[in-house]
Amino acid sequence: xxxxxxxxxxxLERAMRDSGRLPPGQSATLKWPVLHVGDVPRFDPKTWDxxxxxxxxxxxxxxxxxxxxxxxKEVTADMHCVTRWSRFDVRWEGVPFLEVGKLAEIKxxxxxVMVHADYDFTSNVPLDDLMRPxxxxxxxxxGEPLPADHGYPLRLVVPHLYAWKSVKWVRGIExxxxxxxxxxxxxxxxxxxxxxxxxxxx
Ligand SMILES: Nc1nc2c(c(=O)[nH]1)N[C@H]1C(S)=C(S)[C@@H](COP(=O)(O)O)O[C@H]1N2
Ligand SMILES: [Mo]
Numbered sequence: 563x564x565x566x567x568x569x570x571x572x573x574l575e576r577a578m579r580d581s582g583r584l585p586p587g588q589s590a591t592l593k594w595p596v597l598h599v600g601d602v603p604r605f606d607p608k609t610w611d612x613x614x615x616x617x618x619x620x621x622x623x624x625x626x627x628x629x630x631x632x633x634x635k636e637v638t639a640d641m642h643c644v645t646r647w648s649r650f651d652v653r654w655e656g657v658p659f660l661e662v663g664k665l666a667e668i669k670x671x672x673x674x675v676m677v678h679a680d681y682d683f684t685s686n687v688p689l690d691d692l693m694r695p696x697x698x699x700x701x702x703x704x705g706e707p708l709p710a711d712h713g714y715p716l717r718l719v720v721p722h723l724y725a726w727k728s729v730k731w732v733r734g735i736e737x738x739x740x741x742x743x744x745x746x747x748x749x750x751x752x753x754x755x756x757x758x759x760x761x762x763x764x
Contacts, residue, residue, distance in 0.1 A: 613734035619667035639721030
């Protein structure tokens with residue numbers, strides 16, 4: 563006989579498929595898997611900074627005190643990993659990408675962003691995807707600070723793209739005129755990564 567958890571998972575998966583929220587080739591998970599390369603970085607609020615550079619009128623270097631005082635909002639969204647799990651109705655709270663863009667005054671030539679994290683992890687994302695209202699720099703998950711292995715103190719969330727674009731331990735964004743591959747993209751993953759179009763590989 564199936565366990566209660568298997569039954570719940572199957573029920574969720576069917577509901578999400580029926581309502582068009584389960585992308586092709588994905589399975590629903592009730593857990594929150596941890597997925598990244600390398601170690602979990604240590605956070606020191608005294609030395610942490612967030613840099614905004616490249617094609618902007620006003621390059622920024624924000625300390626933790628400054629960043630964590632920016633306007634915030636809540637977004638509830640689904641999360642799709644290219645390794646084929648999807649997690650539903652995740653509640654994030656953080657600073658909309660649009661707020662940071664407004665502060666930095668993005669130049670019209672900017673079309674792509676390289677997202678930079680601790681230990682030189684990077685991912686490239688088209689600017690239009692980041693300018694959507696649900697794209698945000700999350701400080702909280704379900705009302706609590708992010709767990710260390712899920713990106714504490716700050717992670718990017720771009721819910722409509724595969725989750726490798728939702729960079730954990732984010733430390734900066736670089737505005738670019740032309741697209742360039744980040745870490746996973748260098749290794750064959752897609753430059754955009756729309757889960758509903760199964761844009762897994764390049
Ligand atoms: N800095 C960093 N962020 C990262 C990754 C990584 O390797 N390093 N992996 C990505 C991948 S592949 C996924 S699926 C999600 C997983 O987020 P989670 O561990 O909070 O579930 O983080 C993304 N963000
Ligand atoms: Mo992933």
